[in-house]
Amino acid sequence: MSPIAVTGATGHVGGRVARRLADAGHAQVLLVRDPSRAPRLPGTTVAQAEFADRDAVRAALGGVTTVLMVSAAESEDRVDQHRAFIDAAEDAGVAHLVYLSFAGAAPNATFTLARDHWATERRIEAGGLKFTFLRDNLYADFLPALVGDDGVLRGPAGDGRVAAVAQDDIADAVTAVLTDPAAHVDRTYELTGPEALTLHEVAAVLAESTGRTITYHPETVEEAYRSRASYGAPDWQLDAWVSTYTAIANGELARVTDAVPTLTGHPATSS
16 A cells, blocks of 8 residues: 655644554655654655655655645745645646645635635646545634734634634544545535634633633724734735634634534534
8 A cells, every 4th residue: 555645744734644644554755844843653754845846746756646735834926836746746646635725715715825725726626636625714723822912812803703623623534534535536625613703702712711811802904904014024924814804704714514523523623
């Protein structure tokens, strides 16, 4: 049986998947930018390969039939990096690409980076590879980081709701697909938590779990841009940060699905 290739193994989701596969005894090839940061797991081979380095990716994927493609780090040229990786995977003879996408991926999605995911999905489909798209909602694990030092969660999300999903649930779902890819050919799953919460409710949950006083302040879009301008980020990144919240306000992250329990056999983790 050929090994399973995993990208992003030094990150939050890819690392979780790699550990689950190793625990289940699956051979893996871990594609990473920095081999010194790769997890040391039984049955794994580590290959240094950046998405845009087609030759390195092609060499790393030789003899591999199933690949987990965790999206590249946020950047202005991320779609180009993804296309280069997909080209190399096709050249290497990969049969099935499992792509970690984003909820509501569409060419006109409010969240600007969801448009990148849409473009990547279309490129995968156009190439003829078997595919599975796992569209994650916002990571529940990252919600605490949105709270400022003053205990205020700020953003232009209004009273919109978000069905945030735990990274452990995502990793369980991804592992289920990677270990039985034939059952998920050309399928798209939207991975969510068990309920959709307003950011007022998210703040209350975080306050209860941490013992801190945490509140939500619904900024205007203008306030959101002003409050984030001090970071000196490029315009595309500011747009991404702010549109995370406006996507919630527009109801684009509110849908709750049964994909996590269907794929994993256990309920989605509640907040």
